[in-house]
Amino acid sequence: MIYLGELAALFAAFLWAASSVAFRYIGRSVSPLHLNFTKGAVAIALIGLTLALQQDWTPGGNWRAIALLLIGGALGIGIGDTFFLSAINTIGPRRTLILEALSPPLAATLAFVFLQEQLDWESLFGILLTVAGVIWVVSEGMAQPLPQTSSPLRGIGFGLLSALGQASGAVLSRAALSTTTISPLWSSLFRLLAGLAAIALILLFQQPQQNGFKPLYSPERSHSGKSLLGTIALTAFFSTFLGIWLQQTAFKYAKVGVAQSLLATSPLFAILLARVSGERVSLRAILGAAIAIVGILLLFND
Template identity: 30%
Template structure:
């Protein structure tokens, strides 16, 4: 099928955008730690089922080092990073949080330069500058929420840290990942996040407040589809895009999730499309595409 990879990459971004909107809705009644736990439990179950239906081994014979590396990546990139992102999303709102999330690409570039000895192109440098400018616009933009400066900057800081940890968790496994089954790596990475996150919640003095909302079925209406879209479908379609299209093209199309999130936030969350916010989203999307290019 012509352009199959491009279609999969584009749909992956749309799935992630839908998940972000539902995560924002869920965040009104479910704390970030509890929400992250729920999405990973459901995501692990569905991903394991997918592997079994596809006839793939859930625990293939691989070295202990491979398992430990992917588990560590999940602990950093899912348990820590996703929790920070959900906190940031609750504070900033979907559109501003998505602009901050565009920092993922610059962080990957910087870490790749440092740890993998990759080179930075002029286009990538321009993309990084556009993203940084977009984040500055969001930080000084007066939103309809009228957030106190301290709360605004804390939301931005949490979002920045989330993208840094996500980028680090990917760059650390990038070279080894090329020789590993993608479905298995995705599943074990989710498991790593869950293994790290579950004890933190269970030993936390406020664990009842984190877990009780998960038992209320009314919260499942947003949580369950968010987990399916964000933890399963978007990842599977992302992998398909990477497999059937050039990596630079697929990653650029993935970054269009910024635009999808903005549009869905305006439609479903009633976030106001302020001119500066529109400019920031466009700049961040353009910067992310440039930063993802070869």
């Protein structure tokens, strides 16, 4: 199918934007790391069930590809997501998203150096416009003060490490998927397994009062516990199970710089969802989205 990778990336970005509403609700009761671990565990169970239903018992790749996917999962999901959450807590979501927008050009640069993956000038300009449009959208309201007791330089460091982790994970996935017959679903499983292992290690070395899992369901709060579990399971299905499956499909069938740029368009879909729900959308956000859309159209040029 033509443009399969590009379309998969856009659909993944849409699912992540839609799921962000549920994440805000869940985040009131579950810490970010525990939420990341829980939804990853749910997604692994769903992937295992899907593979069983498909009777797909072998990944189809080689040990080198599997190793690349495991390392990429640890970097992208375990390390990258952890630094992303840390940056949000330190410098706020908008500033973090601006730093995260560095991930597509970083991914394109790493792919050029290590995979000899070249992009034409039209695609490079498309990446530039897409990233610029996203930055223009998320930078609105930057005059808001930083969270109290935050360290701007530390937060910037967290954001840059997150972008580098995401870009490195993307390139490693592309290296594994583009050179073997391993399926995106199997690669999603390996990435999630490695990511959850990294998160488990981080939780293990946290302070004792931070690292214990609080039960999501207990007799004392049976109704709220069931609601929370159901919300996490439903969100994990769309954002993690389908989202990462689509992400890996994008890395298999599209160049990594293009795929990573399209995956970074979640803020644009968030604007669309806000407008559909009746919220006011500023002219600046509309113009930023228009710039990014021009960039997206340029990326559909192969």
